[in-house]
Amino acid sequence: MTFPVVGMVGGGQLARMTHEAGIPLGIRFKLLSDTPQDSAAQVVNDVVVGDYRDLDTLREFARGCDVITFDHEHVPTEHLRALEADGIPVRPGPDALVHAQDKGVMRAKLDAIGIPCPRHRIVTDPRDVAAFAREGLADGEQGDGFPVVLKTVRGGYDGKGVWVVDSVEEAEEPFKAGVPVLAEEKVDYVRELAANVVRSPHGQAVAYPVVESQQVNGVCDTVIAPAPGLDEELALQAEKMALTIAKELGVVGHLAVELFQTRDGRILVNELAMRPHNSGHWTQDGAITSQFANHVRAVLDLPLGDPRPRAEWTVMVNVLGGDYPDMYSAYLHCMARDPQLKIHMYGKDVKPGRKVGHVNTYGDDLDDVLERARHAAGYLRGTITE
Amino acid sequence: MTFPVVGMVGGGQLARMTHEAGIPLGIRFKLLSDTPQDSAAQVVNDVVVGDYRDLDTLREFARGCDVITFDHEHVPTEHLRALEADGIPVRPGPDALVHAQDKGVMRAKLDAIGIPCPRHRIVTDPRDVAAFAREGLADGEQGDGFPVVLKTVRGGYDGKGVWVVDSVEEAEEPFKAGVPVLAEEKVDYVRELAANVVRSPHGQAVAYPVVESQQVNGVCDTVIAPAPGLDEELALQAEKMALTIAKELGVVGHLAVELFQTRDGRILVNELAMRPHNSGHWTQDGAITSQFANHVRAVLDLPLGDPRPRAEWTVMVNVLGGDYPDMYSAYLHCMARDPQLKIHMYGKDVKPGRKVGHVNTYGDDLDDVLERARHAAGYLRGTITE
Known part of the structure; x- marks a missing residue:
């Protein structure tokens, strides 16, 4: 058997769904999971339980893998370099992944390659935040320039590590962690979009249709593919932007580029993720090749699959934990109401607000x-009861 | 967590693909496999290695399962009854499954419920076969009535346990196994069809479009969905026949009804299979809900998913083992040539002729x-090299 072994670091739902997508390819899947109960660990045969922050654990795990890829961006960059030095292909590699790990590095690189971003700079203390705010005032404009968005450059996700501050006093909190802080203008956007692309080591790349991503309390709630009413020119611009970023940063695998569509018709990059991404979950049932299948193909340097949609519209709605720990009994109603509904559950314990x-x-x-997607997600969560 | 545990007996590719289809439902999957290397055992977390013919092994395996289902029909009927007596739901149950295990029981039942079959009866020895052959002669017709099809009532699959005999001398072989032998007329058919349905314990049932199934050397080679040029009336008749069989035999889960379309425009039942079936593999990429997903939903008594096709035509071609043990390197050509191709490999060692x-x-x-499906299957097998 010459079928390769893909080593997946991290046992979350992205790993679970990547394994699901890898099964038809006949490849072997090896998982490094924090616990045996993690989402992916429940469904993978070859599970190593261990701490991805420990280099010895990573090295031991990587033995026998043909390539290493990730469920998350939290593996220390220096560990990834050590694995590469051991001769294990790491995809995406540390030189690319650092841009998804460190928002300061990401902004500097996007500036350098001419990708439009919100106005930003690293700030040193609350007074510096106030100065950054004032720098955003137009000539002759009155006021203090607040609100401003502050982000720790490392460690944030799903709204964590992000603050919208209205004054110099409110700007104190983000500095308490002792991590560099990035200040960004609060963009006047009409909606958020995501441009998802997949790139392989030999440079082939495919672009999925640009989607609209609706957030609730900083967490992705609904994704509509393709983004309704999006100007073709703007869609093409967003796709090209994502392809350029993937190429210039040397991304291998799936790259999600989260975007702001501004009131004045521009597109600005919000965040990057170098792994399958929530904004691409619709592709499981709505695209010819899913983001998970294409991520596997990319990290194995196989030719990529067709990213085009199979339906005119596909909608993804996240199911968050609610007050009812039992979601299984809701299947009866949801499946009977909508025989075309596609449910994707992660095997995770229900906690309020958890995906x-x-x-x-x-x-x-x-x-x-x-309506069908929102009804089903609401019913599973328990916020809709009829 | 109230999500159920589905116990799957048998570690072949049907179990592997059923697991794949079960992952999105968040259910737990427990596998009883002959070896740790079996197709499904490679991709399932909770694997018990043991012999399904041993009742104690089955009982131990069934502990902690909410329902038991199967990758094959070989579990002894009396063991299934023992599990049921222990209070474990077995789906399909022994009273249904016996019709897929014993061709004699199957023919008797189909006769009783008025389902058209090839002329048939249990024969006792080669002379009885000759008598059966003569019984098929029309009034005044000359000849000995051969050829006749002989089948051992238990244990055959993929052309094994089936003989087409031209004389009383040739009719000796099938009796050597000491198993009852069923004689059947050699049907003058224009093609083979399959009507696939799924039925749940509370009686809901769905029918997939009737497909054409092309066999090579007794092994399924190509399936076309829906069957090209099939008269609507005949298609409806075939679907109704399959639904009737599912209901009357008390089938739970997927039922494949293999059919002959005769030269004179009739439909006769060839074989039954009570599990996901090769003639339904096209549903993975061609139907709204795959046979595997619907089998899982049925054995859990969940509402069934929409069985309708997503494309005008879907074609499945089996990849058989050829002379080249390495199929992975053929991925490069196949995926690059056809970015829409869907490959499903089973993780099995390549042996000539093996699926x-x-x-x-x-x-x-x-x-x-x-053309695309045949090219890809041929290239993977090694019979096409450009």
Whole structure:
């Protein structure tokens, strides 16, 4: 057997769904998981339980893997370099991944390659934040320039590590962690978009249709593919931007580029993620090749699959934990109501607000597709009871 | 967590693909496998290695399972009854499954419920076979009535346990195993069809479009969904027949009804299989809900998913083992040539003639869809090299 072994670091739902997508390819999948109960650890045969922050654990895990890839961006960059020095292909590699790990490095690189971003700079203390705010005032404009967005350059996700501050006093909190802080203008956007691309080591790349991503309390709630009413020119610009970033940063695998569509018709990069991403979950049921299947193909340097949609509209809605720990009994209602519904649950314990699954729906009528997905997600969560 | 545990007996590719389809439902999957290397055992977390013919092994395995289902029909009927007596739901149950295990029981039942079958009866020795052959002669027709099809009532699959005999001398072989032998007329058919349905314990049932199934040397080679040019009336008749069989035999889960379409425009039942079936593999990429997903939903008594096709034409071609043990390197050519190709490999060692995977293609143009699937399967096997 010459079929390769893909080593996946991290046992979350992205690893779970990547394994699911890898099964048809006949490849072997090896998982490094924090616990035996992690989402992916429940469904993978070859599970190593260990701490990805420990280099010896990583090295031991990597033995017998043909390539290493990730469920998250938290593996220390220096550990990735050590694995590469051991001769293990790491995809995406540390030189690319650092841009998803450190928002300061990311902004500097995007500036250097001419990708439009919100106005930003690293700030040193609350007084510096106030100065950054004032720098945003137009000539002759009154006021203090607040609000400003502050982000720790490392460690944030799903709204954690991000503050929107209205005054110099409020700007004190982000500095308490002792991590460099990035200040950004609060962009006047009409909506958030995501441009998802996949790139392979030999440079082939594919772009998924640009989607609209709706956030609730800083957490992705709904994704609509393709983004409704998006100007073709702007969509093409967003796709090109994502392809350029993937190439210039040397990304291998799936790259999600989260974007702001501004009121004045521009597109600005918000965040990058170098792994399968929540904004690409719709592809499981809505695209010819899913983001997970293409991520596996990319890290193995196989030719990429067709990213085009299979339906006019596909909608993904996240299922967050609610007050009811039992979501399984809700299947009866949801499946009977909508025989076309696609449920994707992660095997995670229900905690209020935690992402425990998502649903996909597709069809020709966007209103109908949206209603079906929202109803199912709400019913599973327990916020809709009829 | 109230999510159920599905116990799957048998570690073949059907179990592997059922697990794949079960992952999104968040259910737990427990596997009883002959070896740790079996196709499904490679990709399932909770694997028990043991012999399904041993009742104690089965009982130990069934502990902690909410339902038991199967990758094959070989578990002794009396063991299934013992599990049921222990209070474990067995789906399909022994009273249904016996019809897929014993061709004599199957024919008797289909006769009793008025389902058209080839002329048949249990024969006792070669002379009885000759008598059976003569019984098929029309009034005044000359000859000995051969050829006749002989089948051992238990243990055959993929052409094994089946003989087409031209004389009383040739009819000796099938009796050597000491198993009852069923004689059947050699049907003058224009093609083989399959009607696949799924039924749940509370009686809900769905029917997939009737497909054409092309065999090579007694092994399924190509499946075209839906069966090209099939008269609507005949298609409906075949679907109704399968639904009737599922109901009357008390089938739970996926039922494949293999059919002969005769030269004179009738449909006769050839074989039954009570599990996901090769003739339903196209549903993975070609139907809204795959046979595997619906089998899982049925054995859990969940509402069934929509069985309708997503594309005008879907074609499945089996990948058989050829002379080259390495199929992975063929991925480069196949994936680059056809970015829409769907490969499903089973993780099995390549042996000449062994089913080691299949490919699915879909689209609007049947000739194109067929060509793509045949090229890919041939290239993977090594019979096409350009």
